[in-house]
Amino acid sequence: MKVAVYGGSFNPIHYGHLLSAVWVLEKLNYDKIILVPTNIPVHKSYSDFPLPCHRLKMTELAVEGFDYLEVSDVEIQRGGNSYTIDTVREFKDKLNLTEKLGVIIGDDLLDGLHKWKEIDNLCLETELICLKRNNCSIIAPYPMTLLDNRVINISSTDIRDRIRNGRKIDFLLPDKVKDYINKHKLYIDN
Numbered sequence: 001m002k003v004a005v006y007g008g009s010f011n012p013i014h015y016g017h018l019l020s021a022v023w024v025l026e027k028l029n030y031d032k033i034i035l036v037p038t039n040i041p042v043h044k045s046y047s048d049f050p051l052p053c054h055r056l057k058m059t060e061l062a063v064e065g066f067d068y069l070e071v072s073d074v075e076i077q078r079g080g081n082s083y084t085i086d087t088v089r090e091f092k093d094k095l096n097l098t099e100k101l102g103v104i105i106g107d108d109l110l111d112g113l114h115k116w117k118e119i120d121n122l123c124l125e126t127e128l129i130c131l132k133r134n135n136c137s138i139i140a141p142y143p144m145t146l147l148d149n150r151v152i153n154i155s156s157t158d159i160r161d162r163i164r165n166g167r168k169i170d171f172l173l174p175d176k177v178k179d180y181i182n183k184h185k186l187y188i189d190n
Helices: 015-027 052-063 074-078 084-094 107-115 119-125 156-164 175-184
Strands: 003-008 032-037 069-071 101-106 126-131
Touching: 003 015, 003 084, 015 032, 015 052, 015 101, 015 126, 032 052, 032 074, 052 069, 052 074, 052 175, 074 084, 084 101, 084 119, 101 107, 107 119, 107 126, 119 126
Parallel strands: 003 032, 003 101, 032 069, 101 126
Antiparallel strands: none
16 A cells, blocks of 8 residues: 655645645555644744644544545644654554655745754655645755646635635635634634
8 A cells, every 4th residue: 555644734724735635646646645733843833823633623524535535643642843754653663554655745845854853764764745835846955756736826824814804715625624613713813
């Protein structure tokens, strides 16, 4: 079985995330993509984040009914800062894979990749897969698979801003996620 891990804050998860996962699945012949919400993201400001349990639940709601998409709470259960190499090693211990585990990142992370914990080992132990988030060419600082994917201009930041400003978020994320955000009044006060 060919599996890739797609980590992120998913704050909130939206159609851009989901379409990216499907793109990797189809273009690189993966059987399953495991979405992993971070507990505490190391390279982002944590001030604009709801509790990890909310981001986990929104991610679970977004993938309901899609057997090729799975959600793992491994980083939330581990607690503390979330490091990709730790997550990869945990999955390698749990899964009996015949191929390297894929790790999906966006091109917005490339400039800071040299700061990632054990980045050289991560490149050796996984297939690092980079998706375009901007309409520009990608220069990879490490060995990785660069996908020429369609750029979906949806961002979690924009969704949070729209919610704070009372604007519509329809067609940006699954209805179940939107309903969860409304029910729990997420992103209104921060």
